[in-house]
Amino acid sequence: MNALAKIVSDPSVEAEKLPRVPHNLEAEQALIGAILVDNRAFERVSEIIAPLDFFDALHGLIFETISKIITDGRTATPISLAPFFENAEPISDGRTVVQYLGTLARNATTVSGARDYALTVRELADRRSLIIIGEDLAASAYRPESDNTPAGLVEDAEGKLFGVAEREATKGAATVSFAEASKKSLDRILAAYKRGGAIQGLSTGFVDLDKKLGGLQRSDLIILAGRPSMGKTALATNIAWNVARGKWVDDDGVERISPVGFFSLEMSDQQLAARLLSSETEISGESLNRGLLRPDQVEAVIRKQAEISSTPLHIDDRGGITIAQLVSRARRMKRRHGIELLVIDYLQLLSGSKKERVQELTQITNGLKALAKELNIPVIALSQLSRASEKREDKRPQLSDLRESGSIEQDADIVVFVYREEYYIEREKPADTDLTATSEWIAKMAAAKGKAEAVIGKHRHGPVGIVPMSFNGDLTKFSDLADEARLPERFA
Known part of the structure; x- marks a missing residue:
């Protein structure tokens, strides 16, 4: 059991034996109280925080219940929450959970600060996550008999750390106004105009393919x-x-x-x-x-x-x-x-x-x-x-x-098929004794030799169609098809 788990399972050991785990019960209480006073506060924090972000398990359960009630189109108040907690164990000071809900609502100081409270709770939750990741990594590293290699341990830890970093990156607003979106779009249009029709993305190195895909x-x-x-x-x-x-x-x-x-x-x-x-x-x-x-x-x-x-x-x-x-x-x-x-x-x-x-x-x-x-x-x-x-x-x-x-x-977003007719013609070679069929086969092979197609079957940003290409099997190398040897364009 890691240090954080010990504290959560037995809070009495916190002050005596273990360092203080990052948490802020006052911020959690203020956040829940603000939502109970004005449910519009929930809209400001619902994409920032989740029930598991609360250090106090009861606070997390209350927040989860509030979320269900508001999502169902009802108003979350101490009264509407009461049926969910009638049979709950009293809290440490002897009050029932229903009484505690009323206290949280009465003590709410400001609704406007709900987002700041949520950010504080979430940041502390992320710090606790980092503690757990570090302790789990150390515990696994201490066990040489573990099936996981050091490289595997690093990879697992990196994935978990990136998950925390990803949460940090989503603290901003989830929605974008049309004014902001249209401004970004205009910037891209003007940049394309300055390029004079040149491709916007990375070049594939193939002129015709770039023209089709952009x-x-x-x-x-x-x-x-x-x-x-x-x-x-x-x-x-x-x-x-x-x-x-x-x-x-x-x-x-x-x-x-x-x-x-x-x-x-x-x-x-x-x-x-x-x-x-x-x-x-x-x-x-x-x-x-x-x-x-x-x-x-x-x-x-x-x-x-x-x-x-x-x-x-x-x-x-x-x-x-x-x-x-x-x-x-x-x-x-x-x-x-x-x-x-x-x-x-x-x-x-x-x-x-x-x-x-x-x-x-x-x-x-x-x-x-x-x-x-x-x-x-x-x-x-x-x-x-x-x-x-x-x-x-x-x-x-x-x-x-x-x-x-x-x-x-x-x-x-895009599906491109690689197709070489030469491959199939080559496997249809007739018997040498059939001179007419062999002559036709040779002509077909000559027409298809060294030619390939990039068949664009789906293109979310533009047209589908076929891009003729050259293929050198000895060098496993594709190139643009020379102008004089172009195949007629066919659209799917």
Whole structure:
């Protein structure tokens, strides 16, 4: 039992053996009294404080009862609360709880101070939370037989500490006036006007994709989906690399870099780095992995590695993690490295606390969208697709192909499918003895060779449609499609 628990269970030990736990009973009493005198005070504090924030358990129960009564559209007074506490144990000085409620209302000095009382109570509750976190961490660290590693203990503590910090950040007003909202909107419009139509978000590094998406927008959850071997990891890696290597000028004319966080849950950090080296040196991944290099190529790889080694791309390749662990680590990346983009490859490899898989996927996508808003950065999450598209004659993916949960489509601001017709044509090769079919197959392969599509199936801020792209399988590299080879645009 920690020190705080001892005091709560037996207040008599507080003065004798333990330091004074942060609390202010007078503020708690004044807050409840103010609400009982004028229920409008509840509106000022309901989003600041919760029943568990009260040090005195009875005060917390009274506040919870007041909340229920007011939410039901009734007036909370000592009289309306009385039936809830008729059978309650008397308080320490012998008064009944009903008598105590009347005393709190009579002694209320000012209703206008209710918000200040609530902030005081909440701040002290947060201080008690910090004490508990510290004591729990110390107690766990004292137990070497515990299954939790030191790194796990730090991660758990970080998550709890961030929860306290998040509460502190929500002390301000929860609502925004239209005047304030419209002023912010006007500022964005004028900034866009000054850019002369240039994209507002982070550039993906692909001109046509940027035109369609307007860049990657802050707080957006972007789902990048495709069947296996379509190249979704390659496209995500290319985008992450382009963002990390690029520079942008903010509205104040200051040139900035954009660090990127990359959760590679399937590939190791070395495999990811090898892909990028292949793309940058234009040496095939197979040649790099097998060491089939000429001396000049070895020198080129060494030079390129030194040149790009300082690129602010931060990779976490630990697999088998939960959405809670990912959120904790992403917060750490934001705090330490100031990441401006987060990429997760891929969301089906994450787990949640729900037993049923559809509910678990819903928890994961909800968590990723909340993370994008919290960190105020775009989050790209890769997703597998069901086999449904392969059963259709037109195998181009659709929103209904998103695997396992409709929450993926619901929570996403943008859904982009990666599609390469070449992959399917290649697997339809006829027998060599059928010359007519083989000739037709060769023509189809030539037309589709090296071409890909980014199919925008959902776009909360703009149009959907198809963006033609080029794909080099040897280098796992996407690029803009040359003008002379453009495919006709088709809208979904």
